[in-house]
Amino acid sequence: MRRSFRGAFIIWVILRYGLDELVLNSFRQPWLTRIASVIAFGRRLDAPRGQRLREALERLGPIFVKFGQVLSTRRDLLPADIADELARLQDRVPPFDPAIAIATIERAFRRPVGSIFASFEREPVASASIAQVHFATLLDRQGRTREVAVKVLRPGMLPVIDNDLGLMRTMAGWVERLSADAKRLKPREVVAEFDKYLHDELDLLREAANAAQLRRNMGGLDLVLIPEMYWDWCHSEVIVMERMHGVPISQIERLRQAGVDLRQLARDGVTIFFTQVFRDGFFHADMHPGNIQVSLEPATFGRYISLDFGIIGTLTEFDKDYLAQNFTAFFRRDYKRVAELHLESGWVPPGTRVDELESAIRAVCEPYFDRPLREISLGMVLMRLFQTSRRFHVEIQPQLVLLQKTLLNIEGLGRELDPELDLWATAKPFLERWMLEQVGPQRLLDELRDQAPRYAKLLPDLPRLLHEYLRRRPDTDRQDLELLLLEQRRTNRLLQTILAVGLGFALGLAATQFASWVRFFH
Template sequence: MSHLPRLLKITSVAAKYRLHQLSPLTARSWVIRSVMAIVGLPWTGNAARHLSPEQRLRTALEELGPIYIKFGQLLSTRRDFLPHALADELQSLQDRVPGFTSPAITTIVETALESPWQNHFNHINPEALASASIAQVHEATLLSGEHVVIKVLRPGINETIRQDIVVLKWLARLIERYVPDGRRLRPREVIADYEHVILGELNLMAEGANTTLLRRNFEHSPLLYVPRVYWDVSRDGMLVTERINGIPVSDVVQLQAKQVDLRKLAETGVEIFFTQVFEHSFFHADMHPGNIFVDPADPQNPRYIAIDCAIIGSLSNEDQQYLARNLLAIFKRDYRKVAELHVECGWVPKTTKVVEFEAAMRTVCEPIFEKPLKDISFGYLLIQLFRTAGRFNMEVQPSLVLLQKTLLNVEGLGRQLYPELDLWQTALPFLERWNRRRMKPSFLWRELKNNAPDWVEQFPHLPQLVLNSLNQHEKVQTLSDTLQTVIDQQRQLEKRRRRRSRRLLTLLVVAGLLFVFLYFTQ
């Protein structure tokens, strides 16, 4: 078991910080208590045991490494679910993870550029500006005088992550086999999705490309600013981008000191999210507070600044359209429409009974809608809908899962800024405008013009395509005739076999009767 050393490390850290005491489920298990007591003997007098439970969890996640830090980052955005003390402690994982000093940043730069760093930079700060789970960044100045940041991966991070993924997959199998309802939790699917996301963060060139496209999408927008990428000095394992100046979105005290309209800021965040999803079909999917800053130059119309575009989501035109129509139907409590759309777009099997699906959706949604809209978590409702669809064999849609996670982040962040945020009030007008635009003749004409070149290109090949289709039909018909002939032959053989069986049975009966007759006449 190549993952055994890493598994022992995880158990050791959990015992060191007494993490089993944080969960009532594990705290009541005498087996877990006994194992942790034995494994934790070397740290009996460790000072970490005197930390608060929140500090113990945060420190343990830091010691375990990037995958566990990432988990803490996700938790820190959900202040509506977590105790405030725990959310405050986990928030430090966003950009205050202990950094590395070896090898030196100048050594990494020179190795990547294959030349002395002075050939490209006037100055590189050896101290990290910020350090996160996968990488850290350093301030620098180009020869042109432009202020930039250099993002570099942590040494050995690839191997650490791959070892952790192996351990998590092994644990997922154990959960499925031995934990009650383990299969229903689908832990292996969860780990596979997480593996795809976190391995994607190791490709800094892909992150640079994502950043460039996101910048282009919002190039003239007052809502969001995305820093420039300096491709001439970026390499595999090293990304150089524009140095931005802004207030961390989590620093509410400083935002208030700058008289930033927090309600406007929270609503703008929701508008940015829906613009990315439905206008661009390309959305920043890692919108935790460590990646989001605010430009307070215009306090009444504050502008967001987004960094770290390693995780990006995208929807197909079909998924985009069906998602918008589903959300509009949910807003209007038209559960029959929701059920029909799920079947129509293939999210659930075509054989699904719409009436049963509609009833299941109504059962989930109606109790939620009894609350005032501003008190309803949009992200939580989406989770409940996906779970309900899962009972009807809805296939896992990776793009929708990523969208769901991002929406949870956006909603958690928005309510952290402005607790009275009514995401529904912001989202509904946006979706209605988007739907109306798609019905306008100008939009339809634009779609026709966009598709016309493809149609013109295919037109000369149309006769050949028709002939190919006819030939294919003939081949299918020939195959069908052949199969029918084989079936007929099989039927004939079956009839002959039955006739032979009947003859044999008759012969056996006659022989038996003859034997009995001869036996009794002797």
């Protein structure tokens, strides 16, 4: 009954804002266009279609607003005017009753709030669709106090989310059946990704673990501050973390007056992003201005402060390698290599001509090089690339949706901080250095070191296992296997040689170091 009522409300909103007419007009079939004209008769639909869609999603509630935010990154799926309008979506959710927040905290920790916190601010400082945040002062076991932020999950979210996601899956299925192009765009997989992100956000312990991992990863970079999690007071519905003091990054004039180097801040943002993506494969994927501040404290002046770790993107080694090679080829204007990478990855049909794909990519990207960021819209570049991809039947990869969203966030931040920032020139040295680390001699040594224990255990048993196998196989196979055994013995000798050379190299370094010490002390 509840789902049918929600479904009826959604249908009413669709009709109220003319989304039915918007959808039907997006198809090329003349009969669908005529139907759209008929059902639009008598309704006043004066506002632009993108505005109508944004307002409808806001009317449907926080889950649809969040879905619109994710959808705004899929410029392969949406026209530019709609994508731009959806990019304006922000959570406009009123806070829930502080008494409910206090009750949630007391239920989670089975203690009165007064025995946990020396003080607790009832009025929240931030409220979003999933949770809200209160400032407090935490009492530790030694009786000392520390300033903290307490994030409390909004009550009753799981049934609402599951209900709305079920409806979204149904609508995605309709879109796939109606549109010939929808199979390539994978709307059901987009909803599945959205499902995963939302359910991850509902577990605040997962968010705390994400923050701890990012804090560890970024520890040596000295460019970004991430709050410490106080694990004694972390629960799936409540997390307590270090309170951060900073200025929202959107307050540009205040940062400028404080003496922050905005140009360096813009470059640091690019460095943080590419480090998280290509070095760690673990990146903050909700980097809108509300989640980013800048420290003005003397010890950490000018550093970023990251907040809200409910949405984290991850990449496999294959994804990282593929993306890094693509970026590097783009920066070198090696469009043939970009086309070859699309073929090698299986993202385009095997019969695609490399020269035609290369020419199409060149036509999209070449006009944008050597321009300051104020003259470049990454959204526009991506949109044109996706238009090209449709022509060549490129398979869109849903696991990269978050990366695309974050890249657009970085573009927006860079444009605000330093309109002259050259994103390509800033990122190119980082990516080239990263690629060298992936294929250079150090990577080989690291792989040998990591795999050595495994091979040390397997190699002594390999001759015996091969010998037993030979005894059980007919003579026709024995000759090939004996050749394999001979090759394995040669490999053993090669490994022994490598180890001997490495040992000799290490002893040589030690002797050199010892000699330098002797000279120093004499």
